[in-house]
Amino acid sequence: MSSGSPLPQPSKSVVVDTASLSSSSSASVWDRVSKWVSENKALVYTIAGVAVVVTSAGVVYYLSDSGRPGQAASGAPSEKKKSKKQRREEKKQAEEKKKSKATSAQDDQTAKQTEEPSEEIPDVDETTVGQLDEETKKAYAAKLKVAGNTAYGSKDYNKAIELYGKAIICKPDPVFYSNRAACYNVLSDWEKVVEDTSAALAMDSEYVKALNRRAIAYEHLEKFSEALLDFTASCIVDGFSNDVSRNALERLLKKVAERKGKAIMEAKGKKLPSPTFVSNYLQSFRPSPLPEGLDESADLADESGKGQLRKGLVAMALKTGDGYEEAAAAFNKALELGELGEFEGLALNQRATFTYLQGNAQDALTDLNKSIELDPSLVQSYIKRASLHLELANKDAAQDDFELAITHNKDDPDIYYHRAQLHFILGELAEAAKDYQKSIDLDRTFIYSHIQLGVTQYKMGSVASAMATFRRSVKNFEDVPDVYNYYGELLLDQQNFSEAIEKFDKAVEMEKQSKPMGINVLPLINKALALFQWKHDFQEAENLCQKALIIDPECDIAVGTMAQLLLQQGKVSQALKYFERAGELARTEAEIVNAISYAEATRTQLEVQEKYPQLAARLQSMGAGFGGPPGL
Numbered sequence: 001m002s003s004g005s006p007l008p009q010p011s012k013s014v015v016v017d018t019a020s021l022s023s024s025s026s027a028s029v030w031d032r033v034s035k036w037v038s039e040n041k042a043l044v045y046t047i048a049g050v051a052v053v054v055t056s057a058g059v060v061y062y063l064s065d066s067g068r069p070g071q072a073a074s075g076a077p078s079e080k081k082k083s084k085k086q087r088r089e090e091k092k093q094a095e096e097k098k099k100s101k102a103t104s105a106q107d108d109q110t111a112k113q114t115e116e117p118s119e120e121i122p123d124v125d126e127t128t129v130g131q132l133d134e135e136t137k138k139a140y141a142a143k144l145k146v147a148g149n150t151a152y153g154s155k156d157y158n159k160a161i162e163l164y165g166k167a168i169i170c171k172p173d174p175v176f177y178s179n180r181a182a183c184y185n186v187l188s189d190w191e192k193v194v195e196d197t198s199a200a201l202a203m204d205s206e207y208v209k210a211l212n213r214r215a216i217a218y219e220h221l222e223k224f225s226e227a228l229l230d231f232t233a234s235c236i237v238d239g240f241s242n243d244v245s246r247n248a249l250e251r252l253l254k255k256v257a258e259r260k261g262k263a264i265m266e267a268k269g270k271k272l273p274s275p276t277f278v279s280n281y282l283q284s285f286r287p288s289p290l291p292e293g294l295d296e297s298a299d300l301a302d303e304s305g306k307g308q309l310r311k312g313l314v315a316m317a318l319k320t321g322d323g324y325e326e327a328a329a330a331f332n333k334a335l336e337l338g339e340l341g342e343f344e345g346l347a348l349n350q351r352a353t354f355t356y357l358q359g360n361a362q363d364a365l366t367d368l369n370k371s372i373e374l375d376p377s378l379v380q381s382y383i384k385r386a387s388l389h390l391e392l393a394n395k396d397a398a399q400d401d402f403e404l405a406i407t408h409n410k411d412d413p414d415i416y417y418h419r420a421q422l423h424f425i426l427g428e429l430a431e432a433a434k435d436y437q438k439s440i441d442l443d444r445t446f447i448y449s450h451i452q453l454g455v456t457q458y459k460m461g462s463v464a465s466a467m468a469t470f471r472r473s474v475k476n477f478e479d480v481p482d483v484y485n486y487y488g489e490l491l492l493d494q495q496n497f498s499e500a501i502e503k504f505d506k507a508v509e510m511e512k513q514s515k516p517m518g519i520n521v522l523p524l525i526n527k528a529l530a531l532f533q534w535k536h537d538f539q540e541a542e543n544l545c546q547k548a549l550i551i552d553p554e555c556d557i558a559v560g561t562m563a564q565l566l567l568q569q570g571k572v573s574q575a576l577k578y579f580e581r582a583g584e585l586a587r588t589e590a591e592i593v594n595a596i597s598y599a600e601a602t603r604t605q606l607e608v609q610e611k612y613p614q615l616a617a618r619l620q621s622m623g624a625g626f627g628g629p630p631g632l
Contacts, residue, residue: 121147121163122170129169141171148179157183174200178210185213193217205612206237212245215252224256228604229611236608236615257596261589264596270358272328273587274554275321276521278357282316284421285380285414286446290314294343308334309347316350321552328354345375352384359587361388379405383418390422391588398422413442417449424452429460447477451486458490466490481510485523492526497534501527521548521555528561538569556585560595567602570620572609576602 122140129137148163164180167173181196197214200207215230231249240246272278289295290313293306300307312330315323331351334340340347352367368385371378386401402419405412420435436453439446454469470487477483488503507523528544531537542565548558563578579599586592609616 122166124166124169126169132170137170141167141173141176144170145173145176145179148176152179152183157186172199172203174203174207174210177203178207178213181210181213181217185216188220190217190220194221206233206615208234208237208242208245211237212248215248219252224252224259225603225607227252228256228600229607232601232604232608233612233615236612236619253597253600254593256600257593260583260596260600261592264583264586264592265359265589268359268584270328270355270360272321272324272354272357273359273585274552274556275319275324276552276555276557277587278321278324279319279520281357282319282353284418284448285383286443287317291343291346303337305334305337305340305347306343308337309340309343309350312350321554324354328358342375345371345378345381348374349378349381349384352381356384356388357587359589361391361588364388365392377408379409379412379415382408383414386422387418390425395422395426411442413439413446413449416442417446417452420449420452420456424456424459429456432456433460447473447480447483450477451482454490455486458493463494479510481507481514481520481523484510485520485526488523488526488530492530492533495533497530501530501534504530521552521558524548524551525555525558525561528565532565532568538565541565554585556582556587556591556595559585563598563602572602572606576606 122143124132124140132140144163144167148160148167151157151160151163161180161183164176164183167176168180177196177200181193181200184190184192184196194214194217197210197217200210201214204210211230211234215227215234218224218227218230228249231245231252234245235242235249238245290310292298294300294310294313298306298310300310302308302311308330312327312334315330316327317323327350331347331354334347335344335351348367348371352364352371355367356364365385365388368381368388371381372385375381382401382405386398386405389395389397389401399422402415402422405415409415416435416439420432420439423429423432423435433453433456436449436456439449440453443449450469450473454466454473457463457469458466467490470483470490473483474487484503484507488500488507491500491503504523504527507520508527511520511523524544525548528541528548531544532541542562545558545562545565548555549562552558559578559582563575563582566572566575566578576599579595579602583592583595583599586595605619608619
């Protein structure tokens with residue numbers, strides 16, 4: 001693998017030459033160092049007979065003067081003792097002689113430099129280079145590279161480009177191309193950067209600097225797929241150890257995903273997520289009967305505002321995909337028809353619910369604001385608005401809404417359940433547990449408060465308390481499938497595989513009995529993950545995910561899990577299709593960006609396998625991928 005830099009670096013050959021020079025006894029230190037300095041453009045000075053050489057890269061060499069000829073041999077007979085006056089006179093003469101020699105040496109050196117100026121930079125072109133032998137071409141190329149590095153260091157980039165170009169004429173080398181690309185990079189000539197780095201990579205496909213430089217150029221040219229490929233290849237070559245390359249890869253993945261995510265959001269329109277998702281959200285509120293005036297005893301025309309509002313509430317209670325679509329349309333139509341009277345706040349609340357589920361938080365917030373203005377006593381509107389504030393990263397506003405809800409009805413258990421959810425999401429587990437318990441104290445019949453309390457206890461490390469909570473819940477809510485599903489998740493986390501699968505199977509059977517038209521598919525997906533972790537049974541795990549997708553084709557969790565299962569098996573092209581599908585099914589822009597990031601990383605992995613088969617093999621040997629699903 002090649003390496004190079006536009007800044008001068010002492011090569012291994014320089015170090016060897018310096019060592020051989022220091023061992024020579026046929027020339028003085030000054031002569032030897034002067035020669036080395038003239039060739040390498042370094043700075044030299046002497047200290048007590050030791051030459052200190054500092055290269056432009058800051059590397060220091062010390063050359064001893066111990067071998068200088070003319071030194072007195074050790075053990076020579078001592079001279080006759082001289083008088084003080086004689087010693088003073090001889091010292092004075094010696095100093096004058098030394099000064100004279102130094103001046104003479106300096107004059108000789110100046111004359112020598114005048115007579116023999118430092119060798120000029122070779123001047124070659126495509127015509128004259130053909131007249132040179134290979135050794136001369138190689139020598140010229142090295143000198144031109146050094147000169148190019150000097151010009152780069154002086155920020156004379158056009159001169160550096162010229163010199164690197166002449167070096168390439170003498171001896172094509174990936175380092176020369178990459179260094180010239182560095183100059184074009186500074187000048188923002190991105191097409192030229194791509195051209196030169198491509199030439200370098202044609203000679204050395206694992207040249208990391210060239211890969212990174214070309215990736216940056218591609219990014220500036222908005223050729224994001226190409227940039228991703230180069231950054232990915234660079235990361236694989238470096239074993240994902242280079243933080244700069246890895247961060248660049250993640251940044252670019254996010255940029256690509258955000259751009260595609262916006263396009264997907266614009267194309268989605270008003271579309272509800274999977275029935276599984278909608279059901280899980282809606283069942284987080286306690287069911288309530290139709291309000292008086294909208295119940296079956298009320299004589300309402302179907303095409304009236306109130307008639308459509310009632311139609312929507314009835315359809316929503318069906319808990320099916322078609323029912324949810326019918327409810328969303330009915331709430332919209334109810335508000336269009338108007339004349340809702342005291343129920344306008346409720347209609348706005350319900351439309352906001354489905355607008356939120358469609359991923360449009362801002363429009364939902366507008367409806368909830370108006371709902372609260374028209375009916376301040378409708379506590380559910382404060383709770384839903386708090387959830388929206390949290391999704392929009394406004395924690396304080398969410399807390400304020402819960403406080404407002406409490407002022408209107410301090411005994412509504414939904415308030416404490418959803419405030420507990422906020423604490424749970426924020427990692428405030430002790431506060432979450434307190435609010436879940438408060439919700440239970442106000443209404444012990446709502447199963448999800450018990451489930452979430454058990455999960456929170458588990459997250460806090462109180463495993464015994466959590467398991468006791470679930471055992472009580474199974475006893476008290478033996479006909480609720482969700483109890484078995486979430487209990488199974490905790491058992492799975494403890495690697496109690498057989499008992500976890502038993503609970504998931506129980507949940508699946510109960511879902512079939514209670515909802516023959518369509519079931520909550522989460523127990524199927526959890527069982528798939530359990531079988532993978534326990535027995536590495538990919539085939540059965542895939543079968544279960546496929547079964548879940550037959551029941552709920554738009555379940556994003558099933559799609560994402562299938563994608564990850566396929567990726568774990570190296571079925572990259574199949575995994576890509578599921579990641580792309582997950583992006584289409586995601587509800588919010590943030591969720592879409594996450595799914596598309598996986599898709600783009602998977603697509604790039606495919607391209608690496610095709611373009612750099614040796615890197616694909618290395619990636620597999622490292623066990624590196626682009627992440628795995630929770631639980632895998």
